[in-house]
Amino acid sequence: MxxxxxxxxxxxxxxxxxxxxxxxxFPAGSELVRAAATSFAEVRSVHFAAGxxxxxxxxxxxxxxxxxxxxxxxxxxxxADVQDGEGHTKFRFTVRDGQVSTDAGNEPLPEIYAVSRFxxxxxGLKRLLDGVTDAKTEGRENVDGAAALRVGGRVPAAVAHxxxxxxxxxxxxxxxxxxxxxxxxxxxxxxIPPAGDHLSPxxxxxxxxxxxxxxxxx
Numbered sequence: 001m002x003x004x005x006x007x008x009x010x011x012x013x014x015x016x017x018x019x020x021x022x023x024x025x026f027p028a029g030s031e032l033v034r035a036a037a038t039s040f041a042e043v044r045s046v047h048f049a050a051g052x053x054x055x056x057x058x059x060x061x062x063x064x065x066x067x068x069x070x071x072x073x074x075x076x077x078x079x080a081d082v083q084d085g086e087g088h089t090k091f092r093f094t095v096r097d098g099q100v101s102t103d104a105g106n107e108p109l110p111e112i113y114a115v116s117r118f119x120x121x122x123x124g125l126k127r128l129l130d131g132v133t134d135a136k137t138e139g140r141e142n143v144d145g146a147a148a149l150r151v152g153g154r155v156p157a158a159v160a161h162x163x164x165x166x167x168x169x170x171x172x173x174x175x176x177x178x179x180x181x182x183x184x185x186x187x188x189x190x191x192i193p194p195a196g197d198h199l200s201p202x203x204x205x206x207x208x209x210x211x212x213x214x215x216x217x218x
Contacts, residue, residue: 020150023140027149029152032175032177032183035183036129037126037129039183041126043212045211046208046209046210048064048067048078050207051063052202054194055195061082062083064080070115075215078093079092091104095115096217124162127159128160132173135151136152137149137150141176144186144207144209148179148186148187149177151175175187190203191203
């Protein structure tokens with residue numbers, strides 16, 4: 001798998017865990033997720049930070065952080081850390097004008113990995129939110145300096161597989177939505193069932209900040 005494949009699968013999934021304030025009452029989980037999906041459909045730029053804990057065959061990404069925007073046909077820049085044999089490699093990347101550039105050189109960017117496949121009203125993250133079932137509000141937490149409501153739920157395998165092809169079973173997730181309106185999709189945590197009996201579940205975390213602020217693409 002080439003580096004650009006690892007990089008632009010980035011906006012799939014994830015969040016953080018903790019002990020929320022469970023003193024309610026709280027809005028219904030389905031209502032919160034639906035409102036967050038609606039507002040996220042309008043996001044055109046974002047700062048993202050994601051981490052992967054565990055082994056997902058064909059997906060050696062460990063960490064990634066950067067900025068992405070739909071403006072100008074879609075662009076992104078940042079750093080990625082990927083598993084490389086017994087060790088790991090960290091490098092910078094830039095996506096612009098249909099090309100992805102890393103320390104190893106430039107490659108054409110397939111449409112399936114364009115920024116527009118992850119940001120926008122019909123893109124991967126919006127589809128993931130739309131696919132949440134059994135949503136239940138679990139409590140209130142502080143996320144990136146602001147109050148947020150944590151919602152637990154599941155996403156069917158068919159939906160999750162569209163976003164991350166390595167996923168073939170239902171996934172468990174938690175979504176953090178801003179406590180004050182307008183509701184904002186702030187964070188995501190996903191647990192993926194193990195690919196084999198000898199493996200542990202894979203957990204992916206994703207933080208989304210500076211939404212619709214001017215993207216810093218260097």
